[in-house]
Each structure stands twice: as C-alpha cells, then as structure tokens.
Amino acid sequence: MPSDLDDVERFTEEFLKRLQFGQGVALPRATKNDLYYALARTVRQQLMARWLETVQRQMQAKAKVVVYLSAEYLLGRQLDNALLASGLTDTAEAAIDGLGLDMQTIRDTEVEPGLGNGGLGRLAACFIDSLATLRIPAIGYGIRYEYGIFRQTFEDGHQVEQPDSWLTLGSPWEFPHPEMGVKVPFAGHTEKYLGEDGRERTRWVNDWEVIGVPYNYMVPGYRTGNVNTLRLWSARATQAFDLHVFNNGDYLQAVRSQAFAENISKVLYPEDSTPQGKELRLQQQYFFVACSLRDFLTNVMGPGFDPRKLPERVIFQLNDTHPVIAIPELMRILVDEKDIPWDEALDICRQCFAYTCHTLLPEALEVWPVELLGRLLPRHLEIIFRINDDFLAELREAYPDDELRVRSMSIIQEHPERAVRMAYLATVVGAKVNGVAELHSQLLRDKVLSDFSAYWPDKFTNVTNGITPRRFIGLANPALTELITDTIGDGWLRDLGRLVELEPHADDPAFLDAFAAIKVGNRKRLAGLLERRDGIVLPQDAMYDVMVKRLHEYKRQTLKLLHIVTLYQRLQENPDLDIVPRVFLFGAKAAPGYWIAKQTIALINAVGRVIDNDPIVAGRLKVAFPANYNVTLAETLIPAADLSEQISLAGKEASGTGNMKLALNGALTIGTLDGANVEILQAVGEENFFLFGLTEPQVHAIYESGYQPREYFQNNPELRKALGAIASGAFSDGNREAFAPIVDSLLHEDRFLALADYQSYIEAQDRVDLAYRDTRAWNRSAVLNVARSGFFSSDRSIQDYLDRIWNASPVDAS
Ligand code: F55
Known part of the structure; x- marks a missing residue:
C-alpha cells in the first residue's frame, strides 16, 4: 500500500507538527502522553483518507453490509496495530529513534481499551480486524463503557478489583459525534389507536429517554487500504433531564437524574458466564441496540431507504444473546413506525438476523424476567409474546399430540419465574444459529437446542472461532x-x-x-x-x-x-x-x-x-x-x-x-x-x-451413573496426598478453614470432574x-x-461466516 508518510523525514516532520499544533508543546517539554498522542495522531492521519474513501465506496456499491452487534470488544492497544496495518512500523521507529526518544516508552503509555470480559469480547475484536482485512463492508456496534473490565490487584494473594479508568488521559483513537445523538426511549406504556387507513396500530408512550452519542473508531485492514468503522455508543442525559432544573427548581435532583442517564454506559459488567438479571444490564443492551439500528437505517442506508429491501442490504450478527433485544426492536420499527404488516415484518426479520451462541452451560443462558422487560420495554414484551404465540401455534400444527414438546420450546419460561429465554427468541427468529467449534455446534444441536434443530435442521451450522x-x-x-x-x-499474515x-x-x-x-x-x-x-x-x-x-x-x-x-x-x-x-x-x-x-x-x-x-x-x-x-x-x-x-x-x-x-x-x-x-x-x-481426560460421552455417562468424587480420592494415593495437604493447611499456615470450601466442593460435588x-x-x-x-x-x-x-486465523472464520451465513462479498478498491 503506497503511503504518503513512508519516509522517515516526512514522518518526523509530521510527528513534530502534531506535537506542536495538536498537543501545543515543543519536543523538550513533551510528556510521555504528549508523545503518544502525537504519534497516534500521525498514524491516524495516515489512515483517515482511506477511512473516508472506504465508507464512500461501500455506500456507493450498495453491497450487503455485515453489522456485528456485540456488547463487548476487547480491543487491546491500538497504536502498534495501526502502525502494522498501514505498514509504518519501521518508519515510525526510525523517526522516534532519530529524535532520541524511546518507542517502547511511548507504546507503554497507551492504556488498552478493555471493553470486554474475555473470549467473546476478544473474538469480536479479531472479527472486525478480519472483516476489514477481507474488505467486507462491515460495521461493528457496541458500547463505549467509561470503565472497562476491572483492573485486578492482589492483596495478601486475594483479588481486589480497581476501576479501569482507561479514559483518564483521553483516547486519540476516538471520533465523538455529539451532533449525531440518537434518542432512546424507556419504560411507559403502549396505546392502541386507529391509523389513517382504519387499521388498528400500537404506539409506545415512553416515560424517559437518554441520548446515545456515537464514538467512531477506525478499524484498519492489514495493508489493504481498507478501513472500516467500529461505532460505540455513550449515554448522555437529554434536555428533558436538564429541564427538571427549571421546572422543579430542584437542582440536585436534576443532576442526579443526569447521572442516572449517564450510568447506562458507565461500566462493563464483569461476569463472563452467569449473567445477573440486572436492570441496568438490560438498559445497556437495549440502549446500544436501539442506537445501532436507528443509525444503520437512517445514516448508513440513507434517507428514503425502503426497509423492505433490508434482507438484501444487511445481516445483523448477534454476538451471543446480549443484543437479541434487536429482534423485537426491528419488529417495532417496521410495524409501528414503518407501517409494515406484522407477517411481512416478521418475514424481513427472519432474514436479517443470525445468532452465535458461545456457551453450553445452562446457567449462562440469558433470561429476562417478564416483569422487568414489561416495565422497561413494554412494547417489546408485547412483540415477543406475539412472536411466541405465532410460533407455538405453528408448533401445535407440527406436533398436534405433543404439548409437552411445544411448551418446552416456548420462548417464555414459566419457572422459577416467568421470563424470556433470549437464546430461544434468537433461534426462533434468526436465519441461522451457529456454535463456535465443531464439538460445540454438535452439542448445541444434540442437547441445548435439540428440539429446535429437529424442527429446523438447516438453521444450525458451525463456524469454528479464529484469532487475528x-x-x-x-x-x-x-x-x-x-x-x-x-x-x-511475505503474505502469510493475511493468508495464514x-x-x-x-x-x-x-x-x-x-x-x-x-x-x-x-x-x-x-x-x-x-x-x-x-x-x-x-x-x-x-x-x-x-x-x-x-x-x-x-x-x-x-x-x-x-x-x-x-x-x-x-x-x-x-x-x-x-x-x-x-x-x-x-x-x-x-x-x-x-x-x-x-x-x-x-x-x-x-x-x-x-x-x-x-x-x-x-x-x-x-x-x-x-x-x-x-x-x-x-x-x-x-x-x-x-x-x-x-x-x-x-x-x-x-x-x-x-x-x-x-x-x-x-x-x-x-x-x-x-x-x-x-x-x-x-x-x-x-x-x-x-x-x-x-x-x-474423559470424552464428552464418558462425562455424560459418569453424571448419569451418579458421580462419587470421594472414590477417586480414596483410590489414588497421590491425589489423596495433594488434596490432603491443601485441606490440612499446608498452604495457609496451618489454617484448615482457609481453603476448606474448595476441598469440600471437590470432595462432595466436583461438578466438573x-x-x-x-x-x-x-x-x-x-x-x-x-x-x-x-x-x-x-x-x-x-x-x-x-x-x-x-x-485458526479469524480470516478463515470470517470466510466461513460469509459462505455459510452472511452471503456477502468484498467491495474492492476501484
Ligand atoms: C460475557 C457476558 C456474559 Cl453475560 C456471558 C458470557 C460472557 C463471555 O465473556 N463469554 C465468553 O467469553 N465466552 C467464550 O466465548 C469464546 C468465543 O467464542 C469461546 O472461545 C469460549 O469457549 C467461551 O467461553
């Protein structure tokens, strides 16, 4: 890829300019952060023209867009990646060296954006890298958490969590667009009314709202000249919150309300497997999904776009169930706002969404209590109920004598409380459902979602994960x-x-x-x-x-x-x-x-x-x-x-x-x-x-036959000795209580063999x-x-998604 900055002198000149005019300091007085900012801005500048050009080109091509919806992106540091993508690593190093500065110190100034928990969030980051490298028209949407995954410290060997304030010194990689704010309604009730055509329609009268402000990030493809967009949403209070000040004269209450609104994008939930049914978490999910769909339909597709054409123009990939509320949201937009008849709207949705499942643990499957969903998103709950009614009616025709099966497939769970099973909703409406490795996809088909795979065998597929x-x-x-x-x-880094x-x-x-x-x-x-x-x-x-x-x-x-x-x-x-x-x-x-x-x-x-x-x-x-x-x-x-x-x-x-x-x-x-x-x-x-180790069928058999961990303990001298040492306080100054819960859980239950x-x-x-x-x-x-x-390259994973699920193609440079 030809570059304007690929000679060291030009690069140095540009860097010094950024330092002087961007940071407002001269070299001798520059802090580490000044140097980092100036370097980041120098590279960023280089990618900028290609970014605008990529977006332009993709819009013109009217190609199908992959919209990756993910509550997490565990990006890692940006500076080195941007240098590598644009082929400027050596030039930058030479320039920095030539100025008598230390490149490693500058690198280490960057605080990584840790906007994810682990595998799922990192996968999203790998996938947007591969999408850009493969020149696929794609946008990643997510949340700009002010605090990412906590910073872990140890006190006395015990984990202590510290807030991750990755934004304290700002980030040179983000482009905020407060003028492009999107309103997100919450709570309230729904009303029926008669439309001009005499048909009954529904509207949602909300109670409160927040504004989503988009922050854009460049996603540079590796030496392709292609730069895609990651758009993360940050929550702001609306005017309505501020008006409180005048209306009530209660300034403190108004500030509290503002803080309340801005809470929504404040912090990443640090649970990576057992979702807590927390109200704020559902608010986060709806918040980013609502902003993303609105942004895609109006800004990406452009004014006058006919939503009936959506299936040709987009696939929304749902990264686990966290963004699944997008399904009723798109239904609401199509039916309530665009006046499209229910069946036609559902037909559109059935082509636009695909769902990736990342787990097999039953406790990791998200469910939202009906009470909570109804309170926060009353219209969405109605829509989910109607989708479920249609689906159950269809099932009763297919299985007239098997009411047990029909009930077990309901999107609504009845016990221990009435709740919406988000994985079922995604499976019922999604065009495709995939697991993330062969074995996992097989177990999804055979166990977790077996009734669904019996009913829709072609819906299920596998895409084995990859890494960039x-x-x-x-x-x-x-x-x-x-x-x-x-x-x-050369060349193997994009053809692994x-x-x-x-x-x-x-x-x-x-x-x-x-x-x-x-x-x-x-x-x-x-x-x-x-x-x-x-x-x-x-x-x-x-x-x-x-x-x-x-x-x-x-x-x-x-x-x-x-x-x-x-x-x-x-x-x-x-x-x-x-x-x-x-x-x-x-x-x-x-x-x-x-x-x-x-x-x-x-x-x-x-x-x-x-x-x-x-x-x-x-x-x-x-x-x-x-x-x-x-x-x-x-x-x-x-x-x-x-x-x-x-x-x-x-x-x-x-x-x-x-x-x-x-x-x-x-x-x-x-x-x-x-x-x-x-x-x-x-x-x-x-x-x-x-x-x-045991194979999955052997594990299953052991569970079935009644697993007795104690027998393994008693029959294995080395195991007895190792576990015995932990129990006897050998690692806790003789304190037998310290690790008793771990020992007891192994001896009495040992859920994971x-x-x-x-x-x-x-x-x-x-x-x-x-x-x-x-x-x-x-x-x-x-x-x-x-x-x-x-x-195991994520480029191969993305190619599999393209072939098996997305049916989208690259848009090449003209
Ligand atoms: C985050 C939040 C919630 Cl509520 C639930 C799960 C997670 C999460 O981080 N899950 C996760 O990381 N799952 C992992 O996904 C990887 C990518 O597919 C897999 O490789 C890994 O096996 C799986 O555990």
Missing part, C-alpha cells in the same frame, strides 16, 4: 514473524494457511535452532516485563507452562493446581528427583461475585508462596501469577510459552481461543477433547499434542516432562504446531 494473526503473531512475536517471512516469504510451507523446515537443524533461540528470547522478554511490572523473577532455564483464561470452575484451574502440588510433594519426598524445571504461569480474573473463583486465586497464590520459600525446590518449580492479565500482557506472555494448558472438562468450553494463540506461537497443548482443542489436535497431529480426570492428567504431564528432555523433538513438534495452525 496480525495481533497474535505479527505484533506479539516479531522475532518469529521475521523468521517465518525469511523462510517462506501458507504456514504449512514451514513443515519441511521442521527437520532442518538450522531452522530449529533459530526457532529455539526465538523462544529463549521471548522468555527473556517476558521475564524482563514481569520483573519491571510485578517484581516477579523468573528462572530462564525452565519449561514455561501457561494457563491464561478467566477463572472458572469448568476451566479447572484447580486441576492444574493439584498437578503442581503433586510435583512439589514428589520433590519433598525425593529431593533428588530428576524433573524438568518448570515455571507455571497463571493469568486469570474472577468475576467479583464469584466467591469460589476468588478463593481459587488465593489458593494459587498461596501455593506459589510456599513453593517459592522452600529450598527443596531449588529453582525447579516456580508459580508466577502476574495480576491483571489482559490483551497487552497476553502479547508478551503467549510467545514465551512452551506448554499450553487447555484442561476444561469435555463438553464445557465452547471453543477457547487462547488455545489457538498459544499453538500459533509454538506452544504444545496439553488438553482435553473439548471445544476447539479437538480441531487443534486434528490439525497438529496427536504426536504433537498431549491428550488426556477434576478428581475423575486427575490421574489421566498427571500421566499426560509425566509424558510432557519426558518429551521436553528431547529438545530437538520438542522443537520439531512446536514448529509443526505453528505450521499447522493456519486454519
């Missing part, structure tokens, strides 16, 4: 990126399948040495970072064994811990035991209200402290748990990993995407047959993967220990993991 190689190898692993480019040439060309080099000693040296370098880089960031000192000559993901019982961080304790006890028993030295790296945030998850964090830290202080271990084991794992830390941590822990109970992890990031960076996986692990195993080959999988896990870890000793063979496997990870 630009961020997760291009930015995260520059040394490996360079080695790969030197070996197979080409990594297979590395395969022949897996047997080339010089290549293997170069590869190994890069791992060493990445471990060193991580050690440097953790020492500066957390005061953690990592031994270099060790296997880096990595488990990074949200803390959840189903992901089984405790199983990992049982392995660590077992190794420690083996050393205590036999101090001369020959084991491969290991650094166990954890990264995990627990939802603030998820008590046992927070206890598990405390236990990991407690075990780490004891092991650290025991001379018997003598540098052979180290537990490192840097606080506040986020996208930025991931980018340094993942490239340093040797072993990737993907040990969820089979049938519980929908896909996982960390598993893909680690494999792509040359870590070998130890994992169960769960989520996308199954496909990773297929891709890399079982010789290059440490498989263990950690004890049942323990022996198999330990044996797999013993195989890991053996395999790692053969450096050459290990590195060969690692290279094959890289070479065979091409399938």
Whole structure:
C-alpha cells in the first residue's frame, strides 16, 4: 500500500507538527502522553483518507453490509496495530529513534481499551480486524463503557478489583459525534389507536429517554487500504433531564437524574458466564441496540431507504444473546413506525438476523424476567409474546399430540419465574444459529437446542472461532514473524494457511535452532516485563507452562493446581528427583461475585508462596501469577510459552481461543477433547499434542451413573496426598478453614470432574516432562504446531461466516 508518510523525514516532520499544533508543546517539554498522542495522531492521519474513501465506496456499491452487534470488544492497544496495518512500523521507529526518544516508552503509555470480559469480547475484536482485512463492508456496534473490565490487584494473594479508568488521559483513537445523538426511549406504556387507513396500530408512550452519542473508531485492514468503522455508543442525559432544573427548581435532583442517564454506559459488567438479571444490564443492551439500528437505517442506508429491501442490504450478527433485544426492536420499527404488516415484518426479520451462541452451560443462558422487560420495554414484551404465540401455534400444527414438546420450546419460561429465554427468541427468529467449534455446534444441536434443530435442521451450522494473526503473531512475536517471512516469504499474515510451507523446515537443524533461540528470547522478554511490572523473577532455564483464561470452575484451574502440588510433594519426598524445571504461569480474573473463583486465586497464590520459600525446590518449580492479565500482557506472555494448558472438562468450553494463540506461537497443548482443542489436535497431529481426560460421552455417562468424587480420592494415593495437604493447611499456615470450601466442593460435588480426570492428567504431564528432555523433538513438534495452525486465523472464520451465513462479498478498491 503506497503511503504518503513512508519516509522517515516526512514522518518526523509530521510527528513534530502534531506535537506542536495538536498537543501545543515543543519536543523538550513533551510528556510521555504528549508523545503518544502525537504519534497516534500521525498514524491516524495516515489512515483517515482511506477511512473516508472506504465508507464512500461501500455506500456507493450498495453491497450487503455485515453489522456485528456485540456488547463487548476487547480491543487491546491500538497504536502498534495501526502502525502494522498501514505498514509504518519501521518508519515510525526510525523517526522516534532519530529524535532520541524511546518507542517502547511511548507504546507503554497507551492504556488498552478493555471493553470486554474475555473470549467473546476478544473474538469480536479479531472479527472486525478480519472483516476489514477481507474488505467486507462491515460495521461493528457496541458500547463505549467509561470503565472497562476491572483492573485486578492482589492483596495478601486475594483479588481486589480497581476501576479501569482507561479514559483518564483521553483516547486519540476516538471520533465523538455529539451532533449525531440518537434518542432512546424507556419504560411507559403502549396505546392502541386507529391509523389513517382504519387499521388498528400500537404506539409506545415512553416515560424517559437518554441520548446515545456515537464514538467512531477506525478499524484498519492489514495493508489493504481498507478501513472500516467500529461505532460505540455513550449515554448522555437529554434536555428533558436538564429541564427538571427549571421546572422543579430542584437542582440536585436534576443532576442526579443526569447521572442516572449517564450510568447506562458507565461500566462493563464483569461476569463472563452467569449473567445477573440486572436492570441496568438490560438498559445497556437495549440502549446500544436501539442506537445501532436507528443509525444503520437512517445514516448508513440513507434517507428514503425502503426497509423492505433490508434482507438484501444487511445481516445483523448477534454476538451471543446480549443484543437479541434487536429482534423485537426491528419488529417495532417496521410495524409501528414503518407501517409494515406484522407477517411481512416478521418475514424481513427472519432474514436479517443470525445468532452465535458461545456457551453450553445452562446457567449462562440469558433470561429476562417478564416483569422487568414489561416495565422497561413494554412494547417489546408485547412483540415477543406475539412472536411466541405465532410460533407455538405453528408448533401445535407440527406436533398436534405433543404439548409437552411445544411448551418446552416456548420462548417464555414459566419457572422459577416467568421470563424470556433470549437464546430461544434468537433461534426462533434468526436465519441461522451457529456454535463456535465443531464439538460445540454438535452439542448445541444434540442437547441445548435439540428440539429446535429437529424442527429446523438447516438453521444450525458451525463456524469454528479464529484469532487475528496480525495481533497474535505479527505484533506479539516479531522475532518469529521475521523468521517465518525469511523462510517462506511475505503474505502469510493475511493468508495464514501458507504456514504449512514451514513443515519441511521442521527437520532442518538450522531452522530449529533459530526457532529455539526465538523462544529463549521471548522468555527473556517476558521475564524482563514481569520483573519491571510485578517484581516477579523468573528462572530462564525452565519449561514455561501457561494457563491464561478467566477463572472458572469448568476451566479447572484447580486441576492444574493439584498437578503442581503433586510435583512439589514428589520433590519433598525425593529431593533428588530428576524433573524438568518448570515455571507455571497463571493469568486469570474472577468475576467479583464469584466467591469460589476468588478463593481459587488465593489458593494459587498461596501455593506459589510456599513453593517459592522452600529450598527443596531449588529453582525447579516456580508459580508466577502476574495480576491483571489482559490483551497487552497476553502479547508478551503467549510467545514465551512452551506448554499450553487447555484442561476444561469435555463438553464445557465452547471453543477457547487462547488455545489457538498459544499453538500459533509454538506452544504444545496439553488438553482435553473439548471445544476447539479437538480441531487443534486434528490439525497438529496427536504426536504433537498431549491428550488426556474423559470424552464428552464418558462425562455424560459418569453424571448419569451418579458421580462419587470421594472414590477417586480414596483410590489414588497421590491425589489423596495433594488434596490432603491443601485441606490440612499446608498452604495457609496451618489454617484448615482457609481453603476448606474448595476441598469440600471437590470432595462432595466436583461438578466438573477434576478428581475423575486427575490421574489421566498427571500421566499426560509425566509424558510432557519426558518429551521436553528431547529438545530437538520438542522443537520439531512446536514448529509443526505453528505450521499447522493456519486454519485458526479469524480470516478463515470470517470466510466461513460469509459462505455459510452472511452471503456477502468484498467491495474492492476501484
Ligand atoms: C460475557 C457476558 C456474559 Cl453475560 C456471558 C458470557 C460472557 C463471555 O465473556 N463469554 C465468553 O467469553 N465466552 C467464550 O466465548 C469464546 C468465543 O467464542 C469461546 O472461545 C469460549 O469457549 C467461551 O467461553
């Protein structure tokens, strides 16, 4: 891509101009933040013309637009990504260097926008990157939370949450458009009235409203000249709130009302699996969906657009159930505002929406109490009821003698309280429903939504998740990126399948040495970072064994811990035991209200402290748990990993995407047959993967036969010893109460079969220990993991969405 700024002198000049005229400071007095802003603005400027041109071109083409609706985007830092996309990294570095400044300091000034919880939010960020790179006309819509995912700190080993004020120093990447505010009504009641044509119609008379202000962000495609838009909404009080001041003379009340309105986009809910049925959360969902639909219909499609043409012009992809309220909202617009007859409107909606499910855990499926929905969105509740009535009538015709089945498929749940099942609503109206890995999609069809897949077999499909190689190898692993480019040439970062060309080099000693040296370098880089960031000192000559993901019982961080304790006890028993030295790296945030998850964090830290202080271990084991794992830390941590822990109970992890990031960076996986692990195993080959554990059908059988965790405990001496040590206070200064809840929950319930999988896990870890000793063979496997990870590019995922669900095409530069 030709660039106006690709010589160092011009770039330097432009940068200094931004500093002087944008920040109003001269170089000698510039703060870190000034430098960061000036650099960001320099790159931003470069992308701007292409952005406007892309939008223009896509509008003119009248092509079908992919509208990605997601309550979360876990973007990570923007500066490096913008430089990489526009091909300006080297120029910028040379310019900054030439001015005697430090590029890394400038990079580290950026606070990442953490507007997501974990996998689902990061997936959305990867997908908009791929959509832009593939030149698909696409818009991402979401919420501009003032506070993203909390900042995690540890006090005494316990998680303490701090607010994430990512906007304190502003963001040079956003373009606010207060003049484009959208009104969002809430509450009130509905009324029937007679239209001019004599037909009965409904209107919603709302009680209060807020304004949604759009903030635009550039989404640069990788060296394509294409720049798409991410539009995030921020809530503002309306005039009506301010008028209170005059009407009531109650100034404080007016300010309170304003604060109330602006609460809506204040903070991201930090639960990643058990949605709390909180009113504010529903307000957030409706708020961003209403703004997005209004914006799309009026501003993107333009004035005079005939909504009957919607199915040709748009697909709304629903990222989980969080934006599903868009379905009744579009129905309301079509029926109440555009005067389209009900059946025709429903027919339009049935073509415009598609739904991605990201879970299998029943407790993670969102339901909204009828009472709450009716109070906040009375018209939407009526519409949902009518959709359900139509649907149930249809079902009764199909299954005249099976009222039980009909009821079990109702969008409305009756017990324990009347509530709307958002996943069912999305399934009934959505044109397609997809899971996020083969196994997950199969289990959706066979279990979670089996009645629906029996009724509509063609509605269900799979799109296995992917990750953007630009961020997760291009930015995260520059040394490996360079080695790969030197070996197979350019172009693989947007055609990741080409990594297979590395395969022949897996047997080339010089290549293997170069590869190994890069791992060493990445471990060193991580050690440097953790020492500066957390005061953690990592031994270099060790296997880096990595488990990074949200803390959840189903992901089984405790199983990992049982392995660590077992190794420690083996050393205590036999101090001369020959084991491969290991650094166990954890990264995990627990939802603030998820008590046992927070206890598990405390236990990991407690075990780490004891092991650290025991001379018997003598540098052979180290537990490192840097606080506040986020996208930025991931980018340094993942490239340093040797072993990737993907040990969820089979049938519980929908896909996982960390598993893909680690494999792509040359870590070998130890994992169960769960989520996308199954496909990773297929891709890399079982010789290059440490498989263990029960399969999903075996898990099912154990549950059915009445699982007795105690039996596994009693029959396994090493397990007894490890769990016994935790119970007896070995990691809590003799305090037996401290971790009793974790021990008890494992012994008495163990919902996720950690004890049942323990022996198999330990044996797999013993195989890991053996395999790692053969450096050459290990590195060969690692290279094959890289070479065979091409399938897990989010570019491939997006191509699958295009083929299987969206039926949209690229719009190329003219
Ligand atoms: C966030 C909020 C709520 Cl209310 C519920 C769930 C979440 C959330 O963050 N879920 C999530 O991250 N799910 C994960 O999605 C990934 C992308 O598809 C999968 O890889 C992963 O298996 C799944 O757990």
